[in-house]
Amino acid sequence: MTSGPAPKKADASAATVGDVAARAGVSRATVSYTFTQPNRVSPDLRRRVLAAADELGYVGNDAARRLRVGHSLALGLLVSNMSNPVYAELAAGAEAEAAAHGRFILVANSDESPARERAYLNFFESQQVSGILAAPVGDVPAELLGLRERGTPFVLVGVAPGPHSYPAISGDNERGGHLAASHLLAQGRRRLIFIGGAHPHVDLRLAGVKRAVEESPEPPALEIIRTQVQTAKVGEAVARTLLRRRAAGFPDGIVAGNDLLALGLLHGLIVGGVRVPEDLSLVGYDDIEFADFAIVPLTTIRHPSATLGASAVRILLGLESEQDVEGRFEPELVVRATSLPVAGDRA
Amino acid sequence: MTSGPAPKKADASAATVGDVAARAGVSRATVSYTFTQPNRVSPDLRRRVLAAADELGYVGNDAARRLRVGHSLALGLLVSNMSNPVYAELAAGAEAEAAAHGRFILVANSDESPARERAYLNFFESQQVSGILAAPVGDVPAELLGLRERGTPFVLVGVAPGPHSYPAISGDNERGGHLAASHLLAQGRRRLIFIGGAHPHVDLRLAGVKRAVEESPEPPALEIIRTQVQTAKVGEAVARTLLRRRAAGFPDGIVAGNDLLALGLLHGLIVGGVRVPEDLSLVGYDDIEFADFAIVPLTTIRHPSATLGASAVRILLGLESEQDVEGRFEPELVVRATSLPVAGDRA
DNA sequence: TCAAGATCGTGAATCGATTCACGGGATTTC
DNA sequence: GAAATCCCGTGAATCGATTCACGATCTTGA
Numbered sequence A, B: 001m002t003s004g005p006a007p008k009k010a011d012a013s014a015a016t017v018g019d020v021a022a023r024a025g026v027s028r029a030t031v032s033y034t035f036t037q038p039n040r041v042s043p044d045l046r047r048r049v050l051a052a053a054d055e056l057g058y059v060g061n062d063a064a065r066r067l068r069v070g071h072s073l074a075l076g077l078l079v080s081n082m083s084n085p086v087y088a089e090l091a092a093g094a095e096a097e098a099a100a101h102g103r104f105i106l107v108a109n110s111d112e113s114p115a116r117e118r119a120y121l122n123f124f125e126s127q128q129v130s131g132i133l134a135a136p137v138g139d140v141p142a143e144l145l146g147l148r149e150r151g152t153p154f155v156l157v158g159v160a161p162g163p164h165s166y167p168a169i170s171g172d173n174e175r176g177g178h179l180a181a182s183h184l185l186a187q188g189r190r191r192l193i194f195i196g197g198a199h200p201h202v203d204l205r206l207a208g209v210k211r212a213v214e215e216s217p218e219p220p221a222l223e224i225i226r227t228q229v230q231t232a233k234v235g236e237a238v239a240r241t242l243l244r245r246r247a248a249g250f251p252d253g254i255v256a257g258n259d260l261l262a263l264g265l266l267h268g269l270i271v272g273g274v275r276v277p278e279d280l281s282l283v284g285y286d287d288i289e290f291a292d293f294a295i296v297p298l299t300t301i302r303h304p305s306a307t308l309g310a311s312a313v314r315i316l317l318g319l320e321s322e323q324d325v326e327g328r329f330e331p332e333l334v335v336r337a338t339s340l341p342v343a344g345d346r347a
Numbered sequence C: 001t002c003a004a005g006a007t008c009g010t011g012a013a014t015c016g017a018t019t020c021a022c023g024g025g026a027t028t029t030c
Numbered sequence D: 001g002a003a004a005t006c007c008c009g010t011g012a013a014t015c016g017a018t019t020c021a022c023g024a025t026c027t028t029g030a
Helices: A017-024 A028-036 A043-056 A062-069 A085-100 A114-126 A142-149 A173-186 A200-215 A232-244 A259-271 A289-293 A305-316 B017-024 B028-036 B043-056 B062-069 B085-100 B114-126 B142-149 B173-186 B200-215 B232-244 B259-271 B289-293 B305-316
Strands: A074-079 A104-109 A132-134 A154-157 A191-197 A221-227 A253-256 A281-283 A300-302 A332-334 B074-079 B104-109 B132-134 B154-157 B191-197 B221-227 B253-256 B281-283 B300-302 B332-334
Touching: A017 A028, A017 A043, A028 A043, A062 B062, A074 A085, A074 A114, A074 A305, A085 A104, A085 A259, A085 A305, A085 B104, A104 A114, A104 B085, A104 B104, A114 A142, A132 A142, A132 A305, A142 A154, A154 A305, A173 A191, A173 A200, A173 A253, A173 A281, A173 A300, A173 A332, A191 A200, A191 A232, A191 A259, A200 A221, A221 A232, A232 A259, A232 B289, A253 A259, A259 A281, A259 A289, A259 B289, A289 B259, A289 B289, B017 B028, B017 B043, B028 B043, B074 B085, B074 B114, B074 B305, B085 B104, B085 B259, B085 B305, B104 B114, B114 B142, B132 B142, B132 B305, B142 B154, B154 B305, B173 B191, B173 B200, B173 B253, B173 B281, B173 B300, B173 B332, B191 B200, B191 B232, B191 B259, B200 B221, B221 B232, B232 B259, B253 B259, B259 B281, B259 B289
Parallel strands: A074 A104, A074 A132, A132 A154, A191 A221, A191 A253, A253 A281, B074 B104, B074 B132, B132 B154, B191 B221, B191 B253, B253 B281
Antiparallel strands: A300 A332, B300 B332
């Protein structure tokens, strides 16, 4: 389609079907059919039309198309924070899959603000996206349900199928949490802390941690520290808090709600003189690229974000069902240097 | 689609200006004016219209609006790789500024592929974006120039104003490169390597490095290693290459084209037994968030990506000119642990 | 009190692509 | 050879918001 002749435009405004029709000597309807139902027009005319379109650099006006057919070729992706590599990866996966089907992704960055989340959902509606991938901060926004009633489907990503009955795909966060805590317990760690924010999927990770603790023959201590958001900055702040109360008892194992938090935590602890993993084992979540480059390479739970994004797109496009993609996102423990058995304490 | 001709419920499909007009007891024109030129309608009617719109959950059809006015409220952002925190930050900055003016950002991820770059520019055209922020991989694509001829302005971001005469904003990459190399030279490093990809802004960083070397009273050795892309993975590969030829001479100072590359490099070198910064000083570029959390915290050049994105948006919206934002993006040396003076070699 | 001007609501035209309904012409069937 | 069928191009209606041009009502000042 990208042939050599540079399209030169006579006038400054974009070419329309009318222009192409005039140049090819056919009606506007024929031009439209050439693009939407190529078999409807004879090979001869098809060639003429395509040639004319190419010469004029015809691009088509999606607004006009949408006005008529009622929906756009774009899919909306709503994430809380693009600076989190997890979402960047999710977006990349979705985007590649969409591109493979001639679709595009509109990315909206809510910055963890429900108000902006709503604003963006309205934007998606005004854009008539044909579907939405959403990783909402908290509850499913009412706007999303409204959109569905009006015919725009959505898939929740990274939010486990819970009490709600919305289409959703996600890694098994509960199982991942269980994996993380079991790993620490198997090393002989007995004073655990879970640190994380109030996100639906983080709650599941915590649930998994709790289950591992409860299943343990001699249940260890488990403390829970809640954070509003899960960024490296917050991780460092938590580390300082922890250091301040060091005398009063210190954990020997930490599960962090995500890798960003873990990275900040790790940095703060090491600056404060804590030896990792000797004094304390740390497990993150997500396995972002930078986990491997950390000051002490981070043990974490791998989470296939890109696959998640791609699968969500396939579901929205009707290529696969929720059942088809099940079991594609199993969490996996990646052991690196922040976790090591406690010396002399092994079973 | 296959449903019968039964009349749809009022709220089953999206409300239109007509619906709002009927409910408020005014004409469609009045409804439109209430939103586009609020002063044109009397306070009384304005209230009635807004109330009716609210009750119906009126969102407006941007396709219809665009078809009429000829351009969208969205701005297009073209980046090469959203997984690079620099671009994520750029996008976040642009996005926040756009949101402050009721605008939206369409993000396109070219994945360093010129073909996808072109496809996305066509998409932007079909979306009638009112402006484009572009960080092209190589040369300015012809499509971008075509778009400008047809009335869609663009601003290049992160690409320094060079021989071309396109509107562009960027940090002073040449100066940043100079800063990085000067820092190494001031420490007594004499065998430098610059590692980086064939991007316009990276070339400028290299030019700065070269200038620092030439200005040195006793010019040190400078080797240049070219990479296709600048990712952590590539950095690790380069580290392995370097280690293999260790006997034949090893650098004592490295300037990396960006932080991702530096991080991979750092990891690869340390795994290979190189002591950083004792054996070798390393300076990255960009100051991404993770530079501070690296296995050895990374010395780097700070680059205000978010500010860059925000400023580009302001220019596209006509709020500021290229001159106004000048000098807002000065590069800055951030010294961390990967660079330290050579012991016993200081001046 | 009346002319001149300002204010503000409305009908109708418009943007560009899609698609329905129609029909001329070629082909097939009995 | 006439009728039934198919192929394929076209005119015209349509989607929903915007905006021009008009006119009705109200204000103001001499």
